[in-house]
Amino acid sequence: MTINVIGIGLDGVVGLNESVRQIVERATVLVGSDRHLRYFPNHSAEIIVLEDILETIVEIRQHLDTPNSCIVVLTSGDPLFFGLGRLLVTHFPPEKLRFYPHLSSVQLAFSRLKIPWQDAKIISVHGRSMDELIQALQQGVEKIAVLTDHTHTPKAIASLLLALDLPIDYHFWVCENIGSEDERVQQWSIDEAKQEIFAPLNVVVLLRQSRIATNQSLDLANLPWLGIPDSYFCTYDDRPGLMTKREIRVLILAELGLQPGQIIWDIGAGSGSVSVEIARLFSDSTVYAIEKTAAGTSLIEENCRRFQTNNVVSIHGNAPDILHHLRPPHRIFIGGSSGKLRNILGVCGMRMLPGGIIVLAFTSLENLHTALSWVEERKKSDRSWNYRLLQVQLSRSIPIANLTRFTPLNPVNIMIISR
Known part of the structure; x- marks a missing residue:
């Protein structure tokens, strides 16, 4: 049978x-x-x-x-x-x-939106946690369809989006009672979705938009001088999480021990968030933002225009080779090294001015080991070299339905080298 x-x-x-x-x-x-x-x-x-x-x-x-x-x-x-x-x-x-x-409801939803969906990420939060959705949003997945339930509603998803403070924007579509006579398919702002009451049978479709920050002006007078929110920066469309997060950025700026009128190297500058923060704090300093990718260099220049900083010099080039052509620095931040960390540290050690400080941020133990061994080798011939380490493990609170939980940021090792 x-x-x-x-x-x-x-x-x-x-x-x-x-x-x-x-x-x-x-x-x-x-x-x-x-x-x-x-x-x-x-x-x-x-x-x-x-x-x-x-x-x-x-x-x-x-x-x-x-x-x-x-x-x-x-x-x-x-x-x-x-x-x-x-x-x-x-x-x-x-x-x-x-x-x-x-x-399926997802198939019908994308057909109503007239959008191909073979590359969409389908996530069910029906009787499940929002962890997979959080990860997809932080990764900047382009198209996400979410199967909801009475707890993980469109309102709860809208609240989650606000709490994550993403550096990208998503168009927020809710497809209710899809396939029935009282079907409703509508795009909502995040604030509107937080207030609306939706039919129990619904699918949420999130469509990533390109660089929200580019098209929105900033109220620079009301921006904090230290710790600019991540969402204010232009970032990579396909890798929005690839930036030094606000909390880590604040620690890095503190450990650099910045003073007015200095020369700063930002090596592996990415989208330029650290460079912009330094430039705004010290308008009489000069920040060299070195980035090997054309996309990154474009983002740095875009963020400099956005925050109206004119003391950042964006340099498209590879470290350590490009470093020989720059003015000697008082402070150095290394956020990326592309496998050339030892050579980069060698040039930094030779060119850094007396009393200088190097701050490095690592996510891998291998890079940390490379930096430690480099300092130990220097100390054999010059006992003035010193270092300190910080291991940073932070979590941000996010709403889960009507509750609150913590979601962790990636652990970061910060190394401070001085002479």
């Missing part, structure tokens, strides 16, 4: 083709939620209301051995797409199951 698992949409019976309707009509056992069973109010089959899934599976198994029985299980959309089908295949042999998928 076969269990027929039939996907059904919010359009009900009219959305089923004739052959599938006939299977439902022949059913001697009809299984489904209250909502699905209401599509067949006068059916003569034995009705099993799907409430406790394990109890329902036991009841289905009891009917499998009944001669001439026809078991039909009704479920939403595609049964094998975040649906009941994945549980059925773990409890019944494959030969006992036959699936008749309907269009």
Whole structure:
């Protein structure tokens, strides 16, 4: 005997083709939620209301051995797409199951938006945590479809987006009751979504936009002088998390021991967040922002225009080679080295002015070991070299439905070298 698992949409019976309707009509056992069973109010089959899934599976198994029985299980959309089908295949042999998928809610959502979705990230927070969604947002995934529930609602997702303080923007679409007569598909601002009450059956679609900061002017007079929020910086479209985070940036600036009128090297400057912070604090200093990628150099220049800093010199080049052509520095920050850390430190050690400070930020133990061994070698011939280490492990609070939890930033090792 076969269990027929039939996907059904919010359009009900009219959305089923004739052959599938006939299977439902022949059913001697009809299984489904209250909502699905209401599509067949006068059916003569034995009705099993799907409430406790394990109890329902036991009841289905009891009917499998009944001669001439026809078991039909009704479920939403595609049964094998975040649906009941994945549980059925773990409890019944494959030969006992036959699936008749309907269009999934995600498929319908993207068709309404008229957007290709073969590259979309599909995430279910239905009865699950938001960890996967948080990771996707922090990585800047371009297209995200979220299957929600009564706790992880569009409102909760909007609150999460605000709390993450992303350096990119997402267009926020909510597709409600999709496929039914009262379907509503609409884009909302994050603030609007936090206030709106949505239908229980909905899909949230998040579409990443390019460099939100570029098109929005800043109120520079009201910006903090120290610790600019990450979201104010232009950053990489495909890697928005690739920047020195605000909390780490503040520590780095403190450890550099900056003074007015200095020359600062920012090696591996990325999008230029550290350079911009220094330039705003000390307008009479000169910051050389060295970045090997053209994309990074473009971002540095864009951020300098955005924050109206004219004392950052953006340099597209490779360290250590380019360092020989720069004015000797009082302070050096190394945020990236592309596997050339020892050589970069060698040039920095020769060219740094007396009383200088080098601050390095590492995420890998290998780079930390390289820097430690380099300092130890210097100390053998010059005991004036010293270093200190900070290991920074920070977490930011984020809302999870009506609760609050911490999400960690990547651990960072900060090394301060002085002579």
